[in-house]
Amino acid sequence: TQLLEQSPQFLSIQEGENLTVYCNSSSVFSSLQWYRQEPGEGPVLLVTVVTGGEVKKLKRLTFQFGDARKDSSLHITAAQTGDTGLYLCAGGVTSAGNMLTFGGGTRLMVKP
Amino acid sequence: DTGVSQDPRHKITKRGQNVTFRCDPISEHNRLYWYRQTLGQGPEFLTYFQNEAQLEKSRLLSDRFSAERPKGSFSTLEIQRTEQGDSAMYLCASSLQGGTSTEAFFGQGTRLTVV
Numbered sequence: 001t002q003l004l005e006q007s008p009q010f011l012s013i014q015e016g017e018n019l020t021v022y023c024n025s026s027s028v029f030s031s032l033q034w035y036r037q038e039p040g041e042g043p044v045l046l047v048t049v050v051t052g053g054e055v056k057k058l059k060r061l062t063f064q065f066g067d068a069r070k071d072s073s074l075h076i077t078a079a080q081t082g083d084t085g086l087y088l089c090a091g092g093v094t095s096a097g098n099m100l101t102f103g104g105g106t107r108l109m110v111k112p
Numbered sequence: 113d114t115g116v117s118q119d120p121r122h123k124i125t126k127r128g129q130n131v132t133f134r135c136d137p138i139s140e141h142n143r144l145y146w147y148r149q150t151l152g153q154g155p156e157f158l159t160y161f162q163n164e165a166q167l168e169k170s171r172l173l174s175d176r177f178s179a180e181r182p183k184g185s186f187s188t189l190e191i192q193r194t195e196q197g198d199s200a201m202y203l204c205a206s207s208l209q210g211g212t213s214t215e216a217f218f219g220q221g222t223r224l225t226v227v
Contacts (some may be wrong), residue, residue: 004154006154013125031215033215033216035218038117040221040223041115041220041221042118042203042218042219042221043155043203043218044218045215045218046217048215057154088155089214090154090155095194097143097160097167097168098143098207098209098216099145099157099160099168100145100147100155100157100205100216102147102154102155102156102158103154104152104153104154105152105153105154
């Protein structure tokens with residue numbers, strides 16, 4: 001059974017601060033996605049990483065896939081109140097039909 | 113095409129009743145997935161289709177659950193004899209088979225409350 005553990009589970013910071021969310025597993029994934037989810041809505045895809053060591057930037061968000069494709073991190077620079085939400089990492093294995101295994105999520109609150 | 117569409121958005125039902133949810137995937141996507149998410153948790157995989165074939169079912173999917181994708185386009189998820197433990201957000205996602213990416217796009221979900 002593949003498991004993804006996210007940390008921290010909750011994060012409350014002031015606007016302008018930086019933060020990092022971690023996603024760890026003992027399993028290797030073909031690719032890893034990061035999603036953001038608002039209350040009562042479905043997850044919205046932020047980024048997909050497929051190559052070990054890959055780094056992708058999306059404005060103030062930086063995503064990294066571990067060299068061994070077992071872990072990932074999301075770094076937000078100068079957080080804004082609009083970044084508030086639930087951040088989910090999800091890993092998939094191509095040979096297993098690409099079903100996604102999700103982490104438990106990190107609930108981020110950015111205070112003004 | 114505006115993305116994955118789910119209907120209804122919210123459903124309140126009495127324990128023991130049957131419910132059916134519908135998912136319309138992104139039109140060119142041949143894979144369709146169902147997930148369930150309970151409060152404070154990440155989504156959990158239930159089942160997936162490639163075209164009209166149901167290729168995988170999770171152990172979470174009890175005998176009371178059945179999913180179909182008859183023409184390889186939209187899908188339905190039916191829950192028979194609902195129980196309070198079935199209360200959750202039911203999410204549908206679609207993706208295009210191929211390559212190494214498992215990129216999947218989700219609908220807005222159907223929130224089921226069993227009273």
